Structure formats: structure tokens, C-alpha cells
Amino acid sequence: MNRLTTSWGEYSLTRFPEDPRDALRAWDASDEYLLRHLAETDTDLSGAVAVVGDRWGALTTALAARRPAPRELTQISDSYLGRRASVENLARSGADPDAVRLLTTQDAPPERIDVLLVRVPKSLSLLEDQLHRLAPALHAGTVVVGTGMVKEIHTSTLRLFERILGPTRTSLAVKKARLIFCTPDPALARGSNPWPYRYELPADTATVAGRTVVNQAGIFCADRLDIGTRFFLQHLPKDLGRARVVDLGCGNGVVGLAVALAEPEAELVFADESYQAVASAEENFHAHAEEGRKAEFLVGDGTADLPDASVDLVLNNPPFHSHQATTDRTARRMFTDACRALRPGGELWVVGNRHLGYHVTLRRIFGSCELVASDPKFVVLRAVKQGGPKGG
Structure with a gap:
């Protein structure tokens, strides 16, 4: 202190x-x-x-x-x-x-x-x-x-x-x-507020391709889909059944939305510490998910509001900046919190820049880490919580 x-x-x-x-x-x-x-x-x-x-x-x-x-x-x-x-x-x-x-x-x-x-x-x-x-x-x-x-x-x-x-x-x-x-000028003609902003998702983004999404100001890549998420969308897990899935650090919620559209029985939770992000995710979900489909939207400290061993899958594109500081502290906390919230056999899927070395941190927390996909810039990693079969 x-x-x-x-x-x-x-x-x-x-x-x-x-x-x-x-x-x-x-x-x-x-x-x-x-x-x-x-x-x-x-x-x-x-x-x-x-x-x-x-x-x-x-x-x-x-x-x-x-x-x-x-x-x-x-x-x-x-x-x-x-x-x-x-x-x-x-x-x-x-x-x-x-x-x-x-x-x-x-x-x-x-x-x-x-x-x-x-x-x-x-x-x-x-x-x-x-x-x-x-x-x-x-x-x-x-x-x-x-x-x-x-x-x-x-x-x-x-x-x-x-x-x-x-x-x-x-x-x-x-x-x-x-x-x-x-010096404020009350008579100034300032024009209209351009936010929130809307754009159409590109063709290579699986179930969300071509859909128009809304972004509140301030979330990461507010005027376009970031390339890390774009890569993640091409390699998401499938056949999830009734799994409880958390889009952790959800941003505008595109990853969770893609799961919701591909997996009609999955239960979705969108979590972020940004009020702007969760508002975007909620609007996008209700605009594109099947009518009557429900999800949870949590503004908070990662998965802190979720009970231990209560989810089956966590999807995460962690930030590597904390305000102006470049640090993996936020990612480490996200991985640790995800491990706590996962049921034995539950999985954390992470997308990140290759150079960040998330596989080392994931092995330290989960005991193992598997490479799912990679390109010259990004990797998708999978870590499984030890202790039993995946919950349904």
C-alpha cells in the first residue's frame, strides 16, 4: 500500500x-x-x-x-x-x-x-x-x-x-x-455522438458471419473485430450439449454469441469488468440469439461471482495491458479464477499472441496445456481442470 x-x-x-x-x-x-x-x-x-x-x-x-x-x-x-x-x-x-x-x-x-x-x-x-x-x-x-x-x-x-x-x-x-x-462554449455546434458504433462481421467468423454487431465506446477494437477474436472464432470447441459456458472478458460478446448460435442447448454467461463491454454483449446477444434464449451478463471481477466448480467451459481472450502497463497479471488472474470456477474435467480455451507464452502459465495452473491451433501471430490453447470427467 x-x-x-x-x-x-x-x-x-x-x-x-x-x-x-x-x-x-x-x-x-x-x-x-x-x-x-x-x-x-x-x-x-x-x-x-x-x-x-x-x-x-x-x-x-x-x-x-x-x-x-x-x-x-x-x-x-x-x-x-x-x-x-x-x-x-x-x-x-x-x-x-x-x-x-x-x-x-x-x-x-x-x-x-x-x-x-x-x-x-x-x-x-x-x-x-x-x-x-x-x-x-x-x-x-x-x-x-x-x-x-x-x-x-x-x-x-x-x-x-x-x-x-x-x-x-x-x-x-x-x-x-x-x-x-x-473553456466550455454552450453555443458550440458539436454534432451528434457517433457512439455506440455498428459494423458487420466478416465472412470467416463462423456462425456470426455477416451479422451486424453494436459496440459501445471504449471496448477493445470498438470499431472493428480484432484479429485475435477473429482467429478464435475459427477454432471454437463444438458439440457442447448443455454445457455452461463463460465468455470471460467478453468485450462485445461475439465469442459467446457464436457459441450460442452454434450450440442451442448451451447455457451462456458473459462476464467483463467493463460496463460498456457488458452492455454491448447484452445488446448483441438479444439482437441475434433465438427469441426467448436466456443468458447471464455479469459486470465484475472475472468469475468471482460464480460458484466454485460451476461451469464446464471458459473462453478467454485476455488483455495484456492494465491501463498503460504491459503485464500478464490480468491474464494470470483470469486463468486462476477460471480454474476455480470450472468443474473437474472442465476446460479453459485461450487465444493470445504467440510471444506472450501463456502455455507456461497455464501449465503451472492446470498442470497441462494443449495447442489447439496456431498461425504466425496467434495461438489457441486448451487447458483441462484435473479431477474427473467433464460435467454436463
Whole structure:
């Protein structure tokens, strides 16, 4: 656990789930830069303050624990894990749990915002969507400040603020972080929000070929099918019968949808930590699955909400980035959680880049790993939980 030091106090902050072996902090120099700017400029924080994209709750915690606290403080996040971290960090700081309204990117935004603080997300599409959704709540006197590391803020980032909200400029870089200052123009003709986005799936994607799917902003490859998933769709397991199948880290749910269309008796669960992803998966499932077909849609920490030994098959295309950090930590957690949720004899099928070496991790967790398919870039791997025949 690390301590964030600000002009208003010190706060012990962690990511979620907390892992003593994880050296990554729950904040970075851009969070520190923004908080220092607010204190040094004596920004009026007494009104309605909204914090967007606060990755682990550092900004929200510091503002909620500040005295006096904002009259109305709202956090808007697409990340379940980020929201859980925020809840725990707020409790650890001693802040009033009712002092912050925690909204997801799928919730209706506040009607009025006096100070808008934006932690620039990795996804430009998510930033575009959120600025469009929040713009009606801003007024000419709204203070808008964005923050991010220099490598996260591009000309395209600034153009979005300029095009959707109003005149925009940036600060000097400090510790490789930068601030964005925007002056809202209520009369600006910003056009319509292009999100969610729809596209047609290519011809080599098995049972989902030619179908139109919807993607909410912010999910991986939001405007097209990523090539890893495309390869996975060509090598999915068959003849599943009444198996309970989890599309883990489902994104827009195309993998689970392909199983649902090919396997009329299979029971589907779509799980992701992104609210945008699960909303996309649910819409796509109901648009293309047989009328009356049911499935579960879980926003959460992987398979944490599923009982031990309760599923037969887990399908997974794990991310290898945690925000800006390249790491296999998320994949390892997904594999371990999948093993716990699988029945003895149940299977985890994984697609990943060849160079990531997932077979080593899978052998360590499951005891064995089989190569199902490969091409010059990707592999599909199969790991079986030891202990008995596959459940039906």
C-alpha cells in the first residue's frame, strides 16, 4: 500500500484487488499534478464536481476527504475494478461513504457540473463518448481540467475537447504529466455522438458471419473485430450439449454469441469488468440469439461471482495491458479464477499472441496445456481442470 501526499492530506491507496506483490501504484504523476493545480489555484470546489475516468479512485478520494468537501461529488467510471478500488480507498481515508455518487458510463450523467475533472482514458472513443454525454451539463462558468501522462495526450485528444466542449490549451509537462484546460462554449455546434458504433462481421467468423454487431465506446477494437477474436472464432470447441459456458472478458460478446448460435442447448454467461463491454454483449446477444434464449451478463471481477466448480467451459481472450502497463497479471488472474470456477474435467480455451507464452502459465495452473491451433501471430490453447470427467 502506498500513500498519496497532497496539500489537503495523505491518503493510503491501493488498486483492486489488492495484491502485496503488485508494485504498481493506485495513482501516477498526472493525478498528483491535477490535485496540486487545484490547490495552488484555489479552484472553487464547493459546487457540483464530476470526476471522469478516475482509474483507482485517487482523485475522488482526495476530493471527498478534503475539507470542505464539494457539495456534490460524482465519479463516472467504466471499470468495475476501479469502482471497487474507489470504495475501499474512500473508506480507508475516512470519507463519508454517502459523500460520493458513483456512476457508471452507462448511467445518466449529472444534470449540472461546475467542475469537470477528466483523467484521459487510453481509449479515444471512450473520451469522445463521455465528452458528448457530459457537454449538456456544462455551463459557461464550468471549470474543465483534464490530466494524463504526456504519452497519453495527443493532438487528437485536444481536438476532441476543442470540438465537443470549447477552446482548449495544455500546460507545460511536469514529471512527464500534462494538464488540459478547456473553456466550455454552450453555443458550440458539436454534432451528434457517433457512439455506440455498428459494423458487420466478416465472412470467416463462423456462425456470426455477416451479422451486424453494436459496440459501445471504449471496448477493445470498438470499431472493428480484432484479429485475435477473429482467429478464435475459427477454432471454437463444438458439440457442447448443455454445457455452461463463460465468455470471460467478453468485450462485445461475439465469442459467446457464436457459441450460442452454434450450440442451442448451451447455457451462456458473459462476464467483463467493463460496463460498456457488458452492455454491448447484452445488446448483441438479444439482437441475434433465438427469441426467448436466456443468458447471464455479469459486470465484475472475472468469475468471482460464480460458484466454485460451476461451469464446464471458459473462453478467454485476455488483455495484456492494465491501463498503460504491459503485464500478464490480468491474464494470470483470469486463468486462476477460471480454474476455480470450472468443474473437474472442465476446460479453459485461450487465444493470445504467440510471444506472450501463456502455455507456461497455464501449465503451472492446470498442470497441462494443449495447442489447439496456431498461425504466425496467434495461438489457441486448451487447458483441462484435473479431477474427473467433464460435467454436463
